[in-house]
Amino acid sequence: xxxxxxxxxxxxxxxxxxxxxxxxxxxxxxxxxxxxxxxxxxxxxxxxxxxxxxxxxxxxxxxxxxxxxxxxxxxxxxxxxxxxxxxxxxxxxxxxxxxxxxxxxxxxxxxxxxxxxxxxxxxxxxxxxxxxxxxxxxxxxxxxxxxxxxxxxxxxxxxxxxxxxxxxxxxxxxxxxxxxxxxxxxxxxxxxxxxxxxxx
Numbered sequence: 001x002x003x004x005x006x007x008x009x010x011x012x013x014x015x016x017x018x019x020x021x022x023x024x025x026x027x028x029x030x031x032x033x034x035x036x037x038x039x040x041x042x043x044x045x046x047x048x049x050x051x052x053x054x055x056x057x058x059x060x061x062x063x064x065x066x067x068x069x070x071x072x073x074x075x076x077x078x079x080x081x082x083x084x085x086x087x088x089x090x091x092x093x094x095x096x097x098x099x100x101x102x103x104x105x106x107x108x109x110x111x112x113x114x115x116x117x118x119x120x121x122x123x124x125x126x127x128x129x130x131x132x133x134x135x136x137x138x139x140x141x142x143x144x145x146x147x148x149x150x151x152x153x154x155x156x157x158x159x160x161x162x163x164x165x166x167x168x169x170x171x172x173x174x175x176x177x178x179x180x181x182x183x184x185x186x187x188x189x190x191x192x193x194x195x196x197x198x199x200x
Contacts, residue, residue, distance in 0.1 A: 008150035012182030016135035017094035026125030033113030049122030060130025075168035139181020
C-alpha cells in the first residue's frame with residue numbers, strides 16, 4: 001500500500017459529496033409537497049416526514065461505521081509519488097456518476113406528496129443530514145489520529161467503504177485542499193501541489 005503512482009481522493013469528501021444535494025433537493029421537494037393537499041393531509045404528511053427524517057439521518061450516519069473505523073485503523077502511509085485529488089474534483093465525480101439517481105429522486109419525492117405531502121422530501125433531507133454528520137465523525141477520527149484518510153480513486157467507485165476498497169492511505173493534516181471532515185480549507189491550498197511534501 002502507498003507505493004507507486006496513484007490518485008487519491010479524500011474519504012470524508014466522498015461521504016460529504018451527496019449531503020448538500022440531498023439536503024436542498026429534499027427541502028425543496030418537501031416545500032413543494034406542502035402546497036399539495038395529498039391523501040393524508042399536510043399535517044399527517046409532515047409528521048410522517050419528520051419521523052422519516054430522523055430514521056434516514058440515523059441510518060445514513062450509522063451505516064458501515066465499523067467498516068470505516070476498521071479501514072482507518074489499518075491505514076498505511078501514502079507514498080511520496082501519489083497525486084491528491086482536489087476536493088471539488090472528487091465531489092463533482094461523485095455527483096456526475098450518480099446524476100441520474102439524483103435527477104429521479106427529486107421528482108419522485110414531489111410526486112409522492114400527492115399521497116403524503118412532504119414526507120419523501122424530508123426523508124431525502126434526512127439522508128443528506130446523516131451523511132454530513134458522518135463526514136464530521138470521520139473528521140473527528142482524522143483529528144484524533146493527526147492524519148487525513150484517503151482512498152484510491154479506482155477503488156472508491158462503489159463507495160469509500162465498499163468491498164472493492166482494500167485499504168486507506170494517510171497523509172499529514174496539512175495535505176490537500178480539504179480540512180478534516182471534508183470541508184474546504186480556509187487557505188484553499190491546491191491538493192495536488194501539496195502531495196509530495198505533506199504526504200510524508
